[in-house]
Amino acid sequence: MSASQVIANYESLLTLTRQMREAAVQGDWDALIGIEQRRGELVAAIKPLDAQVQLDEATRQAKNQLIHKILADEAEIRHHTQTWMTELQNLLQSNRQKQRLHQAYGV
Numbered sequence: 001m002s003a004s005q006v007i008a009n010y011e012s013l014l015t016l017t018r019q020m021r022e023a024a025v026q027g028d029w030d031a032l033i034g035i036e037q038r039r040g041e042l043v044a045a046i047k048p049l050d051a052q053v054q055l056d057e058a059t060r061q062a063k064n065q066l067i068h069k070i071l072a073d074e075a076e077i078r079h080h081t082q083t084w085m086t087e088l089q090n091l092l093q094s095n096r097q098k099q100r101l102h103q104a105y106g107v
Contacts, residue, residue, distance in 0.1 A: 001049050003059045009046045010066040016042060017073040024080035032077075 016039040023032040055063060 001053050003053055003055050006050060006053050006055065007059060007062055007066070009042070009049070010063055010070075013039065013042055013046065014066050014070050014073070017070045017077075021073045021077050021080075024077045027080075027084065029084070032081075 016035055020032055020035045020039065023029070023035060
């Protein structure tokens with residue numbers, strides 16, 4: 001594998017991460033999960049290949065910039081998913097309280 005292929009792999013990883021971010025922003029959790037699976041497969045494929053290639057300084061910097069963009073997108077994904085999980089938890093708690101009231105008072 002060449003240095004240009006390493007960069008192409010990280011660009012593909014960035015593309016998938018951005019698609020995940022868009023799905024999270026839109027609240028499309030099914031799409032997010034599907035893209036995340038594809039992304040995981042790509043990460044698994046990149047790891048062993050990435051270690052085999054020596055990069056010059058310019059390519060290493062380009063790879064580093066791509067990684068920083070990926071990490072920024074991941075942070076935004078986490079923000080949206082954590083917000084959704086909090087909302088879901090609150091909804092489930094509310095439903096549990098309603099069930100308890102119904103059981104206790106027949107309300």
